[in-house]
Amino acid sequence: MKITHLLMALVFATCCFAQENVNFGQQKEIVSPEIHADNSVTFRMVAPDAKKVQIESDFLPPSGFAKGTADFKKDADGIWTFTSDKLASELYSYQFIIDGIKVHDPNNAFLIRDVSTIVNVFIIGNGKADDYKTKDVPHGTVTRRWYDSPTLKMSRRVTIYTPPGYETSNEKYPTLYLMHGAGGDEEAWIALGRTAQIIDNLIAEKKARPMLVVMTNGNANQTAAPGESSAAWTKPIFIQPDIWSGNTEKAYPDVIKFVESNYRVKKEKASRAIAGLSMGGMHSLTISANNPDTFGYVGVFSSAQLQPKDAKGDVYQNFDQKLKTQKEKGFKLYWIAIGNTDFLFKQSNEFRAKLDAMKFPYKYMESQGGHTWSNWRDYLTEFAPMLFK
Amino acid sequence: MKITHLLMALVFATCCFAQENVNFGQQKEIVSPEIHADNSVTFRMVAPDAKKVQIESDFLPPSGFAKGTADFKKDADGIWTFTSDKLASELYSYQFIIDGIKVHDPNNAFLIRDVSTIVNVFIIGNGKADDYKTKDVPHGTVTRRWYDSPTLKMSRRVTIYTPPGYETSNEKYPTLYLMHGAGGDEEAWIALGRTAQIIDNLIAEKKARPMLVVMTNGNANQTAAPGESSAAWTKPIFIQPDIWSGNTEKAYPDVIKFVESNYRVKKEKASRAIAGLSMGGMHSLTISANNPDTFGYVGVFSSAQLQPKDAKGDVYQNFDQKLKTQKEKGFKLYWIAIGNTDFLFKQSNEFRAKLDAMKFPYKYMESQGGHTWSNWRDYLTEFAPMLFK
Numbered sequence: 071m072k073i074t075h076l077l078m079a080l081v082f083a084t085c086c087f088a089q090e091n092v093n094f095g096q097q098k099e100i101v102s103p104e105i106h107a108d109n110s111v112t113f114r115m116v117a118p119d120a121k122k123v124q125i126e127s128d129f130l131p132p133s134g135f136a137k138g139t140a141d142f143k144k145d146a147d148g149i150w151t152f153t154s155d156k157l158a159s160e161l162y163s164y165q166f167i168i169d170g171i172k173v174h175d176p177n178n179a180f181l182i183r184d185v186s187t188i189v190n191v192f193i194i195g196n197g198k199a200d201d202y203k204t205k206d207v208p209h210g211t212v213t214r215r216w217y218d219s220p221t222l223k224m225s226r227r228v229t230i231y232t233p234p235g236y237e238t239s240n241e242k243y244p245t246l247y248l249m250h251g252a253g254g255d256e257e258a259w260i261a262l263g264r265t266a267q268i269i270d271n272l273i274a275e276k277k278a279r280p281m282l283v284v285m286t287n288g289n290a291n292q293t294a295a296p297g298e299s300s301a302a303w304t305k306p307i308f309i310q311p312d313i314w315s316g317n318t319e320k321a322y323p324d325v326i327k328f329v330e331s332n333y334r335v336k337k338e339k340a341s342r343a344i345a346g347l348s349m350g351g352m353h354s355l356t357i358s359a360n361n362p363d364t365f366g367y368v369g370v371f372s373s374a375q376l377q378p379k380d381a382k383g384d385v386y387q388n389f390d391q392k393l394k395t396q397k398e399k400g401f402k403l404y405w406i407a408i409g410n411t412d413f414l415f416k417q418s419n420e421f422r423a424k425l426d427a428m429k430f431p432y433k434y435m436e437s438q439g440g441h442t443w444s445n446w447r448d449y450l451t452e453f454a455p456m457l458f459k
Numbered sequence: 460m461k462i463t464h465l466l467m468a469l470v471f472a473t474c475c476f477a478q479e480n481v482n483f484g485q486q487k488e489i490v491s492p493e494i495h496a497d498n499s500v501t502f503r504m505v506a507p508d509a510k511k512v513q514i515e516s517d518f519l520p521p522s523g524f525a526k527g528t529a530d531f532k533k534d535a536d537g538i539w540t541f542t543s544d545k546l547a548s549e550l551y552s553y554q555f556i557i558d559g560i561k562v563h564d565p566n567n568a569f570l571i572r573d574v575s576t577i578v579n580v581f582i583i584g585n586g587k588a589d590d591y592k593t594k595d596v597p598h599g600t601v602t603r604r605w606y607d608s609p610t611l612k613m614s615r616r617v618t619i620y621t622p623p624g625y626e627t628s629n630e631k632y633p634t635l636y637l638m639h640g641a642g643g644d645e646e647a648w649i650a651l652g653r654t655a656q657i658i659d660n661l662i663a664e665k666k667a668r669p670m671l672v673v674m675t676n677g678n679a680n681q682t683a684a685p686g687e688s689s690a691a692w693t694k695p696i697f698i699q700p701d702i703w704s705g706n707t708e709k710a711y712p713d714v715i716k717f718v719e720s721n722y723r724v725k726k727e728k729a730s731r732a733i734a735g736l737s738m739g740g741m742h743s744l745t746i747s748a749n750n751p752d753t754f755g756y757v758g759v760f761s762s763a764q765l766q767p768k769d770a771k772g773d774v775y776q777n778f779d780q781k782l783k784t785q786k787e788k789g790f791k792l793y794w795i796a797i798g799n800t801d802f803l804f805k806q807s808n809e810f811r812a813k814l815d816a817m818k819f820p821y822k823y824m825e826s827q828g829g830h831t832w833s834n835w836r837d838y839l840t841e842f843a844p845m846l847f848k
Contacts (some may be wrong), residue, residue, distance in 0.1 A: 172565060298593060
């Protein structure tokens, strides 16, 4: 009780630091990343005994399929430093490479898991990525909840964004169902996609209508994201063994039924959208074709009709006929977006050629770049304002 | 369209791996950590050029205030290995140290931020930590939502657990308000405390009553956890500058008002509990003494009356009189728990001596160990079953 303010702070700052996992060994407080006023960024790493320190990041020119790297320089104190060029507005990810070992930046507490890799992230503002930041605008609510899937005989975890004001209004809202790619799960669009921030900001700017965004787990063999289910905490894998079973698509009506029984949403076709990236784009085109009365809006991001010819799932059978029926029944918008260096660019062209041949109406956006979260955040930012008008 | 199943998988597995941040350079697939049947654990790290690889973890005997370390051995393939003794059931955290640099285990995708440090985690089951795992039991819902604090003139982020069945029942539930320590935020109890899993499991085992758990941000100068507010993404700090302002305690009725206006909860003293760890224990004892009609249950974990004598906040003034009033008005349970090596053990003894002198009724649990999340998970597991009976 007689301890003074200063003493108390010292006790906290020594004992608790050590006991609460705070890095204690690092003597010199350094800042990394440091974003400068001109949007160049300095990275720093204390590694006096290292021979070589590099950064690997998506802001550097790629080397083939691998991300680009750049070398740090060491100063007299053993602090390695690298300063980037002025960077365009974006959410960037990076790792350090110290004598060949990939590590995270110990001075940047902001990391995201992408499949099984943990990357540091930072945001360069003054441009499109301002919408990836949490701003002082009304915020929606993000809920992790479990629902029953009778089709899969599972209780499954889903992430649901409800817009600002949902809890206190009597209004009914439209719903966007948003699907991740291979290696992802119900956390991917929130973490890597910055969905809550993007939709909050689009709504605040009156560019998008208030809507629910339902982010499902598109791996039919999982009940939840790695670490969130009763399965062992093994390394997250990229391709699930049942990727072409069609079970994700077949079970999707379970999610819609859950949402429409449990949330104050509009239940007609014009108030439902479905979109996804990569594998999730295949899911959204397959699910919408199999349920031609359900979705008024379809978004196919960096994807196409990808299933192999011998894929067994019912949802893949007679697919051209299903597309024909979907076209005849009509919809508000069928939106395809892909980057011009995407490894699925050819498949996307072929899919659009098929749609053209059958006079299936769609809108198409071709962007720069490849199969990246940078593009998928862009596509969400483009797609959401077109919905429910 | 003509791509075969195998080709497609290969295309995904090469292109997307590279583009989606999956570690590509590591040739040999290794497993780390590998938990053996006898609860020993093998850690592995590929670092052929490293001179020394160590692990630092809370399962190793500490060295003073620092966590214990152990050395790896390198095999002929350049893979470093360390196997622990048989470990007691617990959630453990660790980092690797490669030639003096602390890094995370690149083969373990499960990490938690503790203040500004990122640590890998794993769970050893077959004991108390089984309750820290997600089991196949009904799951509550975890919501991140923003509420208005008129006292702080802020919109603030809060994490709310609602029990299984909340959304579909008409029942009114009791509420536990749960507060983090210095350096924490509204994510701490969910991530490090495993609150959702512990409460899910206690409810499933019928050891605890279904309840809401409201996890607030106890730093009155923050609107949300680092990275979740509009503040810059700077390194999370341990001691906030206004720690002794009393503003957290003063503004707490705003949270209660929000919860009781927006959730189906019971609104009487016997249905409200407040508990916290360290700084949050000080908050819970201060808030409950300042609001003697509000809480039927108070939990003070690893804490005491900590504010300095000259702390200015109204909530700290005439504190002995406030405790006297709290005692006279009565409550169901006042529960104090601390580890016998905690650096606040002396302060806890002094606080209990004061309570004894004024015949203030409380229950006391003295555990082994110090100021650790291991103890705080234990205390939550002990405390929750005593509530709302």
